[in-house]
Amino acid sequence: MTPGQYNSAFYEHSFLADKLGIELVEGTDLFVRDEVVYMRTTEGPQRVDVIYRRIDDDYLDPLVFRPDSALGVPGLMGAYLAGNVTLANAVGTGVADDKAVYSYMPEIVRFFTGADPILPNVPTWRCREPEALTYVLEHLAELVVKKVDGSGGYGMLVGPTSSTTEIEDFRAKLKAEPESYIAQPTLALSTCPTFVESGVAPRHVDLRPFVLTGGDGMRITRGGLTRVAIKEGSLVVNSSQGGGTKDTWVLDR
Amino acid sequence: MLSRTADNLFWASRYVERADFIARLLDAALRLSALPTSYGGAGTGWESAIACSGSAALFYERYGDASEAAVRYFLAFSPENPSSIRSCLEIARANARAVRTALTTEMWEAINDAWNQLDRFGRGEHMGREEYGEFLEWVKGVALAFDGSARRTMLRNDAYWFLRLGGAIERADDTARILDVKYHVLLPESERVGGGLDYFQWTTILREVSALTAYRWVYRDSVKPWLVADLLILNRQMPRSLASCYDTMVRNLDMLGDAYGRRGPSQRLARNVLARLTGSKIEGVFQSGLHEYITDFLSDNAKLGQTLAEQYLV
Structure with a gap:
């Protein structure tokens, strides 16, 4: 579920949906009847069991959160609370994204593993x-x-x-x-040769690794997402502020 | 398939078809304007293009009369005209982008490149007639590339059928609109044997739908108004005729019905319209009134658009 084509990450949403073979829906493609979520299709309403949502909590359901949200689905939280639909990620999981939580990571690692963290904070x-x-x-x-x-x-x-x-x-x-x-x-981010309007110039980059967790333990995906700040001197690599991405190469030792 | 996806596909192809039609109208006007004014050519060609484009009301709100410069800008480049070539390509691309993954790479590139290249023509102010003609050829090329990519690369499933339906319903509407605007020059009473004016008007109509050569092949006769009407309304071999557009509609609606295991009001309506077209003889059409016949058709076609939207697209 995407906020739509004007979202800076829309391409990513559409790419993912395409590779996963699932429908990419917007709020208006869904409706709730008797606490069950349906999708509007050319063959009539089709029941929806799981929604991978890329919309913030605040916009998810105008009946529960922001009433002016045009991106969400009225009644979605009702269906969720009735156990008729699974939301990934669940509402409220954003707390893990709270930057103050990060500051407790060393303690969290010690609490769960009894060992000191390998990577310093x-x-x-x-x-x-x-x-x-x-x-x-x-x-x-x-x-x-x-x-x-x-x-x-x-x-x-x-x-x-x-x-x-x-x-x-x-x-x-x-x-x-x-x-x-x-x-x-302030961290000294590395730079990487980047093609910009004036030619090839150094721009700051960071690397976002992806770690998957599940029944069979943790796995670090090969590669990752290299984000680049397009503005000269800028350390802001976020795509919503014009940041770009680069191919990431992992070389065998 | 999501209704919104089907809706986007339908409208993407509808707007590409409309861009192609507007380019053909302008091309015919451009050719007419090259004729000496004693043939009644120069002024009326541009007026006729505006009338057939279906945006006359909007045009005359802004411009006093249909001058060549005003029409050329309004129909091709004006962002204020929702049916200008520029607007059509913009809307078609926005629709295509929203369903990017339902299209093949070739189709997306055809429409996206078109939109990116459109800027190089600017507002068309400094174009001479020759350059303007080249621009119109480019627009027709875009439609060919989009349509051709769809035919050559798409899976034959509901996505493809909705795309074909959008193109066919628009094409039917376009041909009928030309006939609606010009029915009076096709009426037998107005024929003056060997009259230069009428002859050029009839050939203009044929040119607007790329049918001049086809006419000669089919009828092997000089241009006669009732035969022009026969070709554009009833001839199923002529790809822009009303009958041929409805052949396409019925075929694609039936495939949808079969795939979804259910037929509905769209299938019935399209079949009725086709039956009326194939059951008509051009003499009968003239007897009961060409204008009424076309007006009825236009209203049926609009109704089918609505029925189809209610059945599948919302």
Whole structure:
């Protein structure tokens, strides 16, 4: 289920649906009758059992969440609560995406495995803690500050590349709502030769690996998604802000 | 198949067909405008193109009269005209993009390249007649590439049938609209033997639907108004005739009905219209009134569009 062709990730949605051989639906393709979800097809209504949704919680069902949502399906949550449809991911799983949760990863790893994590965390300050907030406010020009529930590279400050005004504006927001922010040191992202309008030039990239978990344990997929920031000097690689992707090569040792 | 997917396929092909038709109208007007004005050519060709395009009301709201420059811009490039070639290609591409994975790569490239290349023609202001003619050829090429890719690369399943239905219903509408606008020049009473004006009007009609050569092959006769009407309404061999369009509709609707195991109001309506067309003789059509016959057909065709939408597309 996609928000539609104007979403920056629409191509990905349509590619996935094509490769998986499943229907790519928008909210208006579905309707709920007697707490059961149906799809509008050329052969009449067809029952839907599982929805892999790429729409945020807030927009999923106008009867339960944002009433002005035109992307969702009225009654979908009712069908879900009645056990007639499975949503992947379930509503509320976004909490795992909360950036403050990340700061607890070392403790989480120790709790579940009894061992120290192999990969160290990026040092993270939780701004709701007074000492952390004081430190962050003093070092705003060096840090990256992110909203805990933010995504897509929005609502964040990259200190070293921001103007004094931008930093001061952000300082006001941070003071007003410190519990909504975390801060990290600015990482030196690698660069990669990238074809841009003026020719080939270095642009910052990051790598997103994919780890699958299931009945037979964990598996790391080969390769991954390399994201590239198209704007010169930018560290924001998110596709919703014009970031691109690159092929990822994994070489045998 | 999702109803929305079927709807997008139907409209993508409908708009490509319409772009092709508008290009043909403009091409005929361009040829007429090259004739000396004593043949009644120059002015009326552009007026006729506007009338046949079905966007006359919108046009005269904006322009005082049908000058060559105004018509050339309005029918080809104006974003304000929902049936301009530009708008048609834009809508067709938007529909195709929404169902990108239901199309083959070849079809997507045909329509996407067309949209990307359209910008190089700008607003067409500085084009001479020759260049404008080349632009129209390019548009017809786009329609051929899209249609040809569909025929050569698509699976013969419901996606293909909806695509064919969109093309056929639009084509029927286009041919009928020309006949509706020009029925008076086809009426036997208005014939003046050897009259240059009428002769050029009749051949224009044939040119607008690429049927001038076909006419000669079928009738082996000079251009006569009732034969022009016969060719464009009743001749099932003529791909733009009303009868031939309904052959295509009935065939594709039947395939849908068979695949889905159920026939409905669309199948019945299309079959009735085809039966009326195949049961008609051109003499009878003229006796009971050509204009009424065409008006009835246009209303049936619109009704089929609606019925089909209710049965499959929503």
